[in-house]
Amino acid sequence: MSNPAPLFSAFRQALSEAWASGAGLLLPIGFFSGTAMLVPFTLGDEAETLAKIGPGVLWLALALASLVTLERVFQADLQDGALDLWVQEEASISLIALTKTLAHWLISGAPLILMAPILGRLLGVPFEDMVPAMAAYGIGGFTFFLWGGVAAALAAGVARAGLLIALIAIPFFVPAIIFGTLSLTEGFDGASILFLSAACLFALGVAPAAMGAALRLAAE
Amino acid sequence: MSNPAPLFSAFRQALSEAWASGAGLLLPIGFFSGTAMLVPFTLGDEAETLAKIGPGVLWLALALASLVTLERVFQADLQDGALDLWVQEEASISLIALTKTLAHWLISGAPLILMAPILGRLLGVPFEDMVPAMAAYGIGGFTFFLWGGVAAALAAGVARAGLLIALIAIPFFVPAIIFGTLSLTEGFDGASILFLSAACLFALGVAPAAMGAALRLAAE
Amino acid sequence: MWSILANPHRFMGFSKIAIPITIGLGLILSAWSLYQGLWVVPPVPAQGGDIARAMFIHVPSAWLCMGLYVGLAGASFVWFIWRHELADVAARAIAPIGAGYTALCFATGAIWGEPTWGKAWRNVILYDSRLMSVLVLLFLFIGYMALRAALDTRQKAARAGAILAMVGLINVPIIKFSVDLWKESTIHQPSSVIRFGEAAAENVGIHPVFLVPLMIGFFGQLLFVSGLIMLLMRAEIFGQQADAILARRLSEA
Amino acid sequence: MSDTRLIHGQSLGAVRGERVLFRDVSVEAKAGDLVLLRGANGTGITTLLRQLAGLSPPQAGEIERSASHHWIGHTNGLKAHETPRTHLQHWAKVWGSEADIDDILKRTSLRRPADVPSRMLSAGQKRRTALGRLKLVSRKLWLLDEPFNALDTDGQAYLAEMIEAHRADGGAVIAALHGAAPVKASSEVAL
Amino acid sequence: MSDTRLIHGQSLGAVRGERVLFRDVSVEAKAGDLVLLRGANGTGITTLLRQLAGLSPPQAGEIERSASHHWIGHTNGLKAHETPRTHLQHWAKVWGSEADIDDILKRTSLRRPADVPSRMLSAGQKRRTALGRLKLVSRKLWLLDEPFNALDTDGQAYLAEMIEAHRADGGAVIAALHGAAPVKASSEVAL
Ligand code: HEM
Ligand SMILES: Nc1ncnc2c1ncn2[C@@H]1O[C@H](COP(=O)(O)OP(=O)(O)OP(=O)(O)O)[C@@H](O)[C@H]1O
Ligand SMILES: Nc1ncnc2c1ncn2[C@@H]1O[C@H](COP(=O)(O)OP(=O)(O)OP(=O)(O)O)[C@@H](O)[C@H]1O
Numbered sequence A, B: 001m002s003n004p005a006p007l008f009s010a011f012r013q014a015l016s017e018a019w020a021s022g023a024g025l026l027l028p029i030g031f032f033s034g035t036a037m038l039v040p041f042t043l044g045d046e047a048e049t050l051a052k053i054g055p056g057v058l059w060l061a062l063a064l065a066s067l068v069t070l071e072r073v074f075q076a077d078l079q080d081g082a083l084d085l086w087v088q089e090e091a092s093i094s095l096i097a098l099t100k101t102l103a104h105w106l107i108s109g110a111p112l113i114l115m116a117p118i119l120g121r122l123l124g125v126p127f128e129d130m131v132p133a134m135a136a137y138g139i140g141g142f143t144f145f146l147w148g149g150v151a152a153a154l155a156a157g158v159a160r161a162g163l164l165i166a167l168i169a170i171p172f173f174v175p176a177i178i179f180g181t182l183s184l185t186e187g188f189d190g191a192s193i194l195f196l197s198a199a200c201l202f203a204l205g206v207a208p209a210a211m212g213a214a215l216r217l218a219a220e
Numbered sequence C: 001m002w003s004i005l006a007n008p009h010r011f012m013g014f015s016k017i018a019i020p021i022t023i024g025l026g027l028i029l030s031a032w033s034l035y036q037g038l039w040v041v042p043p044v045p046a047q048g049g050d051i052a053r054a055m056f057i058h059v060p061s062a063w064l065c066m067g068l069y070v071g072l073a074g075a076s077f078v079w080f081i082w083r084h085e086l087a088d089v090a091a092r093a094i095a096p097i098g099a100g101y102t103a104l105c106f107a108t109g110a111i112w113g114e115p116t117w118g119k120a121w122r123n124v125i126l127y128d129s130r131l132m133s134v135l136v137l138l139f140l141f142i143g144y145m146a147l148r149a150a151l152d153t154r155q156k157a158a159r160a161g162a163i164l165a166m167v168g169l170i171n172v173p174i175i176k177f178s179v180d181l182w183k184e185s186t187i188h189q190p191s192s193v194i195r196f197g198e199a200a201a202e203n204v205g206i207h208p209v210f211l212v213p214l215m216i217g218f219f220g221q222l223l224f225v226s227g228l229i230m231l232l233m234r235a236e237i238f239g240q241q242a243d244a245i246l247a248r249r250l251s252e253a
Numbered sequence D, E: 001m002s003d004t005r006l007i008h009g010q011s012l013g014a015v016r017g018e019r020v021l022f023r024d025v026s027v028e029a030k031a032g033d034l035v036l037l038r039g040a041n042g043t044g045i046t047t048l049l050r051q052l053a054g055l056s057p058p059q060a061g062e063i064e065r066s067a068s069h070h071w072i073g074h075t076n077g078l079k080a081h082e083t084p085r086t087h088l089q090h091w092a093k094v095w096g097s098e099a100d101i102d103d104i105l106k107r108t109s110l111r112r113p114a115d116v117p118s119r120m121l122s123a124g125q126k127r128r129t130a131l132g133r134l135k136l137v138s139r140k141l142w143l144l145d146e147p148f149n150a151l152d153t154d155g156q157a158y159l160a161e162m163i164e165a166h167r168a169d170g171g172a173v174i175a176a177l178h179g180a181a182p183v184k185a186s187s188e189v190a191l
């Protein structure tokens, strides 16, 4: 890519799209209140159980955020014809897709990570345990968004395929979830954070090309 | 309502819409696999914890299914102009909305309830505990769909307001979740199942009118 | 380059003869191996006694489900690059069979594991990369089929499916090497038949009493599966005749 | 005269954002009328038509309706999974119509794509499906927003015919239209 | 002659479902040309235009391109949150255009709704915004799918002028169009 202007513009456009759709502010609040209100009711009231599931709930929230956000993004692109315009650009559609994914992760994923310590506190997870975990949430969450983007792009042509997306994406989430969960207990000392980073790098290598191919297909 | 034909047609249309969008088959499979795969990973390995959260996980799945399904239904109705047509019908839009909600609950909610025993088995909940629980899931799940429909109708006019919907609906979910969870331990003997039914009846009384008003507003 | 649309007869002619042979021979070999495994060979106390006989289903199905996924990804690659229609037909036929074998591998492993490890699969799956990656394989197969079913045209279904199948290939080496690379991450036993490098030197192989029926059983299942794939491919090709006629009308012009 | 007046909108007005789109606009349709709504893009024609249909309340003025109406808007009202056939069957049931769907599909030249889901239909085929609704039950008043858009030459001629037949039958049409009209209006309302 | 040929599609064909939409269709545009694609609804005009744009691969035949193009389809390519101004600014940045956005908004009569999000715009205003893209950077070939739809009388005249100016400038236009054309074509391709 000799000319980065299209990528910057795609980034800006995706940022304001995410913001305008309310994902930016509402996503964290929604999950925050949802989790804080529903989880204790459904799971019983023992502090111990809550503390145990707290970190896991956040992984689920991140996984969900990635699916919910990106599905809508690519489907809207298809319906309003913006995808047609992007596909005809010289700039590779793979890089555009990667850029958009990054923007949506920033708006919908990153705030969740920033709220992790507060949520943890609410569920009774010690503050000290949450702060180092944020790195893991960051890397893992971005990995989710990359795979979620592939699934959403694959399903973009299908009428309202929310659950197809989940079905496709979840298997790809698994390594990040495993290493992410392990790294929470291990901290920065263990090997899991390395494996988590490797999973993220792998996704970074493969997902953009797959998203690009899938979006081209959807535009057809 | 002297003439039930519009309601039957609305029901049939909503059924085939839900089916065509893959919600019928994929929703249960998606949640099934999602829950079966992700929950044990994120929540630790002790059988006891799993058994404890199993029933709660199903409540969450039902709540989520109601939000995901109905949001899309009403937003699509707005975008493709079908809402304009319904609003101009003599048949009350409230009843139409109720009928559509029922159809979508049948396609997306009911299969989840039917799968409850299997899911429970997977998470280590004894089979005997799950079967009587299905009645509670049925009543509670329909209540979720009613409130989820209100939130979705309210947010239909707003561009992609997935999380706004969650934010509006979740508070209304709480009573059903509380009584539902309680009734799981109490069985049919306790008062909770009665309170749960009361919550459902209340929703049945209030939600259709609210949906109707919200949809009229969205069509404007 | 020959494509199925240009020359469907070659595959049809070959498969017509090959299907009864592979399926018949495969069934005979599998049956013999199962008979040996379930009734003739001695029980292995270290592996749970009689329950270890599950090996004669578990191990062939484990190898086959990985092999079938590689086949799926390979066929997808061939179709994606060269648009060789036969490859897509093959990919489509492989998916349900692969899903079946993966489920079989997981189910037999789970049944075997409960008494042998003293733990149910759901209690160890979090930390067990082997169990996990096999489960992922199952969902990849299912996701592949669901994706294809959801798309309108066969061409689109083929392309979308191929992208998914190729991306998912990464899971196969994870399955294979999970026991050797991350030993602490699984309680599954390490490879004892197909081994590489350090792993090969470390642990003892499997006794010929078991190995011979096992390998023959695997071979039988392999034959059976290839026959089954060809059978499904034939059915698919018959269904596609209409498409082929259309395409020919288009290119004749 | 006044007993054949099917709709009468008096001194209607609309505000969008901080802008008055139009005010003091009156529209009236009697049996046999074809009223064309005319104006530049964005002057509020669609807004006015939606007020007449009862879709949005007028921010000023009043509307008297004395007949039922058919509505065809910018969007066609087709669900993505519906085919022309299932769409027409659905509304036939809702409206208790006994109309012969196959005949309607034939007349609107939709026999070939009759069973193709609407998300794969061409723009003109979607519009034709929506026009098919007009034939399901007879209603005195038709409210049409740029109905000729996306139709091919034959389609436009056919719609013009339909409109003429409807007027001859004692019906009335209020239509938004840009450019040259393929039908002769009895009156025009300019915004 | 052949050095001014901007695009050449030879013996193109398309299949949808079990139906051959068209086959052996050839389209060619040289500098100064206006090629109109004509045919009944659903004959595949949009499909052909998408093949020419490289959006979908032709199922038969070949396409040679020797110029860059602008695309305006049935959908306008506007995101719901974009206003006419931000939409044009966005594509100006992508294409490295120095064009004066305010001037384009003025010429397309979009000054008033320049800052209204597209989901609230009227049909014609959305189409005008999309037409504005043609003015951002100069590209030899324009591919337009029913571009006159939804435009008011002034808008149609303005677009016809734009097309003439572009042709005079050595550009070429391939457009799908139903009914009477407000522009004079140099050639027509019937499907
Ligand atoms: C759900 C649980 C299980 C799963 C998903 C599973 C999966 C697999 C897979 C994928 C292979 C092929 C590995 C390769 O070729 O390297 C395999 C091989 C094998 N498994 Fe399992 N397994 C499970 C449980 C068990 C249990 C409980 C035992 C016995 C204690 C067992 C014994 C074996 C043996 C002996 C092999 C052959 C090893 C070799 O490759 O030489 N498995 N299993
Ligand atoms: N929130 C808002 N702020 C400012 N203007 C708005 C707002 N919402 C809508 N508008 C304006 O209201 C008008 C809506 O007009 P309407 O859709 O009725 O146009 P129309 O006359 O049908 O035009 P067309 O011929 O293009 O279809 C547009 O000019 C639009 O820009
Ligand atoms: N899966 C399918 N099965 C059968 N027919 C299909 C399928 N998908 C698309 N079609 C048909 O392909 C055609 C697509 O045509 P296209 O959109 O190119 O039409 P068009 O010539 O642009 O028409 P219009 O003038 O109405 O815009 C339509 O006739 C549609 O019914």
Ligand SMILES: [Mg+2]
Pocket (backbone or CB within 6 Å): D045, D046, D047, D074, D145, E122, E123, E124
């Ligand atoms: Mg309008």
Ligand SMILES: [Mg+2]
Pocket (backbone or CB within 6 Å): D122, D123, D124, E045, E046, E047, E074, E145
């Ligand atoms: Mg078209």
